[in-house]
Structure formats: C-alpha cells, structure tokens
Amino acid sequence: MDSPDTLYLQIAQTLAASIRAGVLARGERLPSLRDLAAQHGVSLSTAVQAYRALEDMRLVETRPRSGFFVAARPPLPPVPEATQPPADSREVDIDKLAAYTLRLANAEGYISFGAASPSAELFNVERIRRTVTRAALRHRDALCEYALGSGHETLRRAIARYALRLGCQLQPRDIVATNSCLESITLCLRAVTRPGDVVALESPTYFGFLEILQSLHLRALEIPTHPRDGLSLDALELALDTQPVKALLVSPTLSNPLGGSLPTAERRRLARLVRTRGIALIEDVLHNDLAEQEDRRRAVRSFDTSGHVMLCGSFSKTLAPGLRVGWLEAGRWTEPVRRMKMATSGAQTTFVELAMAELLNHTGNEAAFRQMRHTIAARVDEARRLIAGSFPKGTRVTDPAGGYVLWVEMPRGVDSQALFTACLAERIAIAPGTLFSATDRYRHCVRLGVGGRWDDTQRHALMRIGELARALLAAAPALREAA
Numbered sequence: 498m499d500s501p502d503t504l505y506l507q508i509a510q511t512l513a514a515s516i517r518a519g520v521l522a523r524g525e526r527l528p529s530l531r532d533l534a535a536q537h538g539v540s541l542s543t544a545v546q547a548y549r550a551l552e553d554m555r556l557v558e559t560r561p562r563s564g565f566f567v568a569a570r571p572p573l574p575p576v577p578e579a580t581q582p583p584a585d586s587r588e589v590d591i592d593k594l595a596a597y598t599l600r601l602a603n604a605e606g607y608i609s610f611g612a613a614s615p616s617a618e619l620f621n622v623e624r625i626r627r628t629v630t631r632a633a634l635r636h637r638d639a640l641c642e643y644a645l646g647s648g649h650e651t652l653r654r655a656i657a658r659y660a661l662r663l664g665c666q667l668q669p670r671d672i673v674a675t676n677s678c679l680e681s682i683t684l685c686l687r688a689v690t691r692p693g694d695v696v697a698l699e700s701p702t703y704f705g706f707l708e709i710l711q712s713l714h715l716r717a718l719e720i721p722t723h724p725r726d727g728l729s730l731d732a733l734e735l736a737l738d739t740q741p742v743k744a745l746l747v748s749p750t751l752s753n754p755l756g757g758s759l760p761t762a763e764r765r766r767l768a769r770l771v772r773t774r775g776i777a778l779i780e781d782v783l784h785n786d787l788a789e790q791e792d793r794r795r796a797v798r799s800f801d802t803s804g805h806v807m808l809c810g811s812f813s814k815t816l817a818p819g820l821r822v823g824w825l826e827a828g829r830w831t832e833p834v835r836r837m838k839m840a841t842s843g844a845q846t847t848f849v850e851l852a853m854a855e856l857l858n859h860t861g862n863e864a865a866f867r868q869m870r871h872t873i874a875a876r877v878d879e880a881r882r883l884i885a886g887s888f889p890k891g892t893r894v895t896d897p898a899g900g901y902v903l904w905v906e907m908p909r910g911v912d913s914q915a916l917f918t919a920c921l922a923e924r925i926a927i928a929p930g931t932l933f934s935a936t937d938r939y940r941h942c943v944r945l946g947v948g949g950r951w952d953d954t955q956r957h958a959l960m961r962i963g964e965l966a967r968a969l970l971a972a973a974p975a976l977r978e979a980a
C-alpha cells in the first residue's frame with residue numbers, strides 16, 4: 498500500500514509520534530541520514546524527505562556539521578487536567594447557541610475557528626468531482642429510479658472493506674447507509690432510548706451530540722474525560738453503579754473537543770463493560786483515520802463479542818464532506834435501526850452512494866490520510882505556539898495526537914461568550930466552551946478548529962483572540978467591583 502513517494506511520511510509520522518509522546522526527548526540526537534535509511538530499509542533521499550517533513554512540523558532541527566536533533570521547542574502552555582463534571586444527569590438546552598455559532602462558523606467574510614472540519618485544499622477536490630461526474634453518467638438510470646433499501650450493495654461492501662481498517666469484520670448486509678454520522682447516531686439513540694432516559698458521554702462533548710439529546714428529550718450524564726486518554730472508565734463504572742444509564746455515546750478516538758483517545762486496553766475494557774452491564778455503546782468513529790497512533794484507530798467494536806456496540810461513521814472529515822454519506826452498523830439493534838431509517842428518510846441518492854464507494858475503494862486513501870494527518874499536525878503545533886504567546890497567562894491548551902481541534906482553558910475570569918461576542922465584532926468566529934456541556938462549567942474555555950484555511954490572516958486572527966481574552970481578563974475585576 499505504501500508507495501515510495503509516501504514512505505517518508507510514514508517514517509516522519511512514526512518519529513513525530515515518539516517525539517510528541519516524549520519517548521525522544523527535546524535536544525536528543527537523532528540517527529544520521531545513513532542510519533535512518535538503513536533502519537527503515539529506504540533510500541537516502543527518502544530519509545532526507547522524512548527529516549525535512551519533521552523540520553516542517555518544527556519537531557526536528559538540523560545543526561550544521563552535527564546532524565539532526567529533536568527540536569528544543571519553546572515552552573508551550575501546559576495541557577488541561579482531566580475534567581470533573583457533576584455526578585448527576587442534566588437536561589440539555591444548547592440548541593439556539595449551537596445554531597448561531599455554526600451559522601457564523603461557515604459565514605462568508607468571517608475568519609473561522611468555530612467549525613471542526615478540514616478546508617477544501619486538504620481534499621482531492623478534482624478526484625471527487627471526476628468520480629461524481631462519472632457515477633452520474635454511468636448510472637444515469639438511477640437518477641429516475643426510486644431508491645429503496647439500506648444503501649447500494651456496492652457501497653455497503655466498500656464500507657465493510659473500509660471497516661477492516663478499524664479492526665472490524667462487518668457483513669455488508671448489516672450496514673445501513675445514512676446521510677451523515679449525526680443521522681446514524683440519532684437513529685441508534687432512538688432505537689435504544691425513550692424520552693427522559695439518561696445517556697452518558699464524555700465531558701466536554703461535541704455539541705452536535707448535545708443537540709441530538711435535546712431534540713430527543715434525553716438527559717446528559719457527563720463523565721470525567723482526560724485530554725490524552727479520553728473517557729475515564731473508572732468514573733464511568735462508578736456512574737453506572739449509581740445512575741440509570743440507558744446508553745453511552747462516545748468518540749473513543751479523538752473525542753471532540755478534547756482530542757483524547759482511549760488506549761487499547763481501555764477499549765477492550767469498555768467493550769467488556771457494556772457487555773456485562775447490558776447497555777448500548779454508540780461508538781462514533783468519524784475521526785479514527787486522523788489519529789496519529791495506529792493502535793488508536795482501532796474501534797472498540799473490534800473487541801465486542803455480544804453486539805452491544807453500535808458503530809457510526811461518515812466520510813465528512815476525511816474523504817468527501819460534500820457528498821453527505823454516513824453509515825452505521827447497529828449490532829444487536831440492526832433490525833429496529835434499519836426500520837427506523839426507512840420510516841424516517843428512506844434510502845439515499847444512488848449515484849452519490851456509488852461515487853462514495855468508488856472513492857472509498859481508491860487505493861491511495863491511506864497515503865492521503867497520512868498526508869492530511871501530517872499537514873494538520875504541523876498546523877496544530879503552530880497554533881499551540883501562537884496561543885502560548887498571545888493568550889492570558891495561565892491558559893492551558895490540549896496537545897491532541899491527531900485532528901484539528903484545540904481546547905483552550907483560560908483563567909476563570911475570561912467569559913468565553915463575551916470573548917465570542919468580542920471576536921464577532923472583528924469577524925472572527927470561535928466556539929465558546931458553554932456549547933460543549935449541559936452544565937456551565939466550561940464558560941472559561943473555547944474550542945478552536947484549525948483545520949480550515951491556514952495563512953497569515955488566520956495566524957494574526959488567532960493572536961488577536963488571545964489579545965481580546967487578555968483584555969477581558971484585565972477588565973474582569975473592574976466589572977466585578979462595578980456590579
């Protein structure tokens with residue numbers, strides 16, 4: 498699968514992961530070009546390319562006549578601690594703020610950090626365009642046929658093949674095509690809950706999940722979550738002992754917004770836990786391909802032996818955001834979920850499904866994902882550095898091993914909704930922390946998505962957000978005295 502022109506990226510990613518994990522310390526000498534080439538069985542020029550890529554990511558520096566060293570990075574802001582949400586469940590009421598934030602995140606003329614999605618130049622737009630055109634031509638009869646069923650067989654086979662990457666052996670007949678990951682999650686939740694039920698999720702969690710809970714009148718039970726290792730299973734077990742949890746809705750890989758990923762042993766433990774407790778785990782695998790470490794791309798579902806894990810995914814973040822193709826495999830709830838999909842929106846658009854299948858079957862996808870991970874990692878590193886230099890003293894920022902989302906925890910005097918308003922006045926969009934919880938505990942946090950366009954305009958805007966946060970903090974004691 499690895500062509501010579503992407504081998505260097507694989508080597509760079511492996512070294513980058515070791516540097517980020519601290520296995521290779523700052524200032525440490527790295528193998529010479531000759532040794533690196535020999536270690537990986539590649540040519541000298543591939544080794545040169547690998548080091549050049551690491552230099553671009555600012556992880557490696559060259560010292561004249563001395564060789565390659567792990568870059569002595571300037572001090573970066575510390576990362577946030579694990580979260581400590583309250584132990585009881587809450588009603589959710591975030592939909593108006595979410596709709597407003599999202600509208601601005603994508604609005605014309607705004608510099609956007611509000612959305613969590615990669616910009617168009619990170620995709621192969623030309624391939625998508627060609628594939629869709631070809632599918633519409635080849636399958637023109639489908640344009641006038643009424644589609645029925647759970648997705649075209651060709652797409653379901655392509656998804657089953659794709660799921661092998663996640664360590665899952667799925668049967669095409671059990672897969673249901675949907676129009677998005679969020680539709681998949683909604684269908685799964687509807688199949689296993691009734692209004693008033695409690696659903697456990699990471700804290701903070703993706704506001705799209707909270708909006709679904711609100712629309713289905715479900716209560717949110719937020720579970721402590723670690724910015725590197727994801728959901729705390731100790732805390733989850735405790736919660737399951739004391740709260741009537743009906744389902745779990747979790748992103749075990751690159752949770753949004755913290756960016757943590759469960760280690761393999763915890764994935765196995767989570768699968769065992771839902772089996773022994775007899776509850777449904779809705780697993781969102783949307784971001785798995787963006788995880789830097791390969792073992793974190795494996796789904797919890799791959800450890801599930803009892804059908805308690807319902808898998809939900811889409812290709813909105815990695816292959817073709819505009820095609821709106823999602824999927825699910827609902828384990829022991831396959832039939833009720835399939836019926837619910839039919840009753841809700843019927844089948845999808847056949848020629849789009851066939852285009853998606855072709856894109857999925859493309860052999861260059863792994864190389865493209867790697868390239869995307871590489872570009873995004875460099876951007877995230879740079880954004881963290883800019884935040885360290887411009888946000889108020891005491892700010893903490895996540896250091897995600899993949900993805901393009903940063904969670905910024907500022908001193909408590911900064912109200913993220915006031916910051917949101919101040920940024921809007923300068924046509925900068927951010928996502929205030931209040932969106933990511935059914936509680937008010939993340940009022941001093943913001944989520945910044947850095948997957949969008951990235952140039953000097955974005956860099957300056959990011960620093961400007963920091964300045965505005967500093968100004969709000971400086972004004973905070975005066976405001977309190979005036980009150």
Ligand SMILES: Cc1ncc(COP(=O)(O)O)c(C=O)c1O
Pocket residue numbers: 613614676677678679680703705748752753781783810811812813823
């Ligand atoms: C964790 C998570 N799940 C789902 C979605 C939405 O995916 P889709 O567009 O396929 O519904 C997002 C979008 O940001 C997300 O962050």
